Amino acid sequence: MHKWTTKGNTVSVLLADQQAVGFVAQGDQIKLGAQALIAGLKQRHMTPVMVTGDNQQVALSVAKQLGIASDHVHAELKPADKAAIVKQYQQAHQVVAMVGDGVNDAPSLAQADIGIAIGAGTDVALDSADVVLTRSEPADILNFLNLAQQTDRKMIQNLWFGAGYNIVAIPLATGLFAGIGLVLSPAVGAVLMGLSTIIVAINAQTLRVHETE
Template identity: 65%
Template sequence: MPSGLATAFERMVTVFTIACPHALGLAIPLVIARSTSIGATNGLLIRNRQALETAKRAKYMLMDKTGTLTEGKFTVATTLHFADQSQEEILATMAALESHSEHPLATGIKAAAIEQKLTVPAAENVQVMKGVGLSGTVDGIQYEIVNARYLQDHQLTYDKTQADQWAAAGNSLAFLLKGQHVLGMVAEGDQLKSSSKAFVAELKQQGITPVMLTGDNHETAKKVAGQLGLTEFQAELKPEDKVAQVKAYQQHGVVMMVGDGVNDAPSLAQADIGVAIGAGTDVAIDTADVVLVHSDPADILNFLSLAKATNRKMVQNLWWGAGYNILAIPLAAGILAPVGFILSPAVGAAIMSLSTIVVALNAMTLHLKRA
């Protein structure tokens, strides 16, 4: 083979060897795999890896109240009766209906009935009233358990003064109906999670606007918002209302939605990033992009920190992969041959392998700086 042709062939082989796109092709997947592993170790189940890239642009953090910012462990503060039935009868009837529900409010009512050693009758034909409560028959009589918004929408008469007083104290209210008659009411208290207030404050520090969305009454929501330092909240929302709120905020930036219940699933799906509380319902978890295994909202701060670190590593690896090719390919082609610098195919293969190792090692240096 003529020397000129041999030299050209050698340059071609060196270029093909050194230009193998392993470094560029592995730049992102290696970092994503590493960040997913770190997330799992720290109680963050990342189901949609795209969320890691989107999180750096998050502008709004929309959050459910019950079970997300609060413990979701209700205790009955009081039972009021507005008709002939006694407080015990009111609570027993409500416990009968709620025995078919796993909602946190239902758990509190059932626990109170057990604590008071009430005889709870059987309930039949229990149906969920979406965004409202339950309906069913007890001893052949049709009853409904509803929220305050339902009473107002249907213009039903009840002791609003007493109800508002209990709501203003931060209690969630549930009313028992028989036909168009409000028989009684249960007020249940819940506790804020210990990390919720600091979590909200840190979101503000990071320039993310926290917003509470809840199906609870306005007075209760206002009380909780005040305790957390929230200036934006929406109350008495049905599932479709939460979706509408998510869409409205999406007009102004990237939205993260945090929730735990069946009612939150549609809004989790609508949000740019849906985050489910690990102790929540299967429907919410299946819909979410990220699951907080420890059910601590403060872990969202760790997710945001991990997302930022992940994006930095991805950019570093891309710069290395691209920069390596930009510099190495001209050298392999013989751009410095006139001054006596020539890369052999063997050296080109070694450099190519080294570039891949550098990308892998850089990905392995990714770590989570916990909030």
């Protein structure tokens, strides 16, 4: 039995007439792509943390296979305990994203700065999350993070473009620099304003290109 428990399995003993006649070892199978997810998070300088209701030995075994540091493993937790762990990280000025799919994950999904629910999860988890992934694929978490970063980048680019255009074009169109020969016709300014809107929209549409790559 020790061989199975050290591999992270939960062992149930079969009894007959109060005598042990065998045992059943049950363990979690790591989902394909989970290790790549953890590696991807580390590449983004994010710290993966495990919060689970499983026993400590099972949690440590799975964490070791995934590449999660043992001091970032929190096991044998109740739903309220998971939410408390999330809050502890937040109180340490950490931005927390929580991924879960079960009823037990609902409080921590609601507590996290970003709650990410798996589409195949329970209704309670889906209702508590900020983001719902339609597939149960670990890679989709990285895809979501990439899309969020690209969206933020596009928003900043469009903000600077729009603000920069107005800072330059409005004074020219109002004749503020007419004394030095710099004048922009209001009609031309209106046309350029329309073009700037089109450029901003096209820049936003490039997110679709990133999505298909």
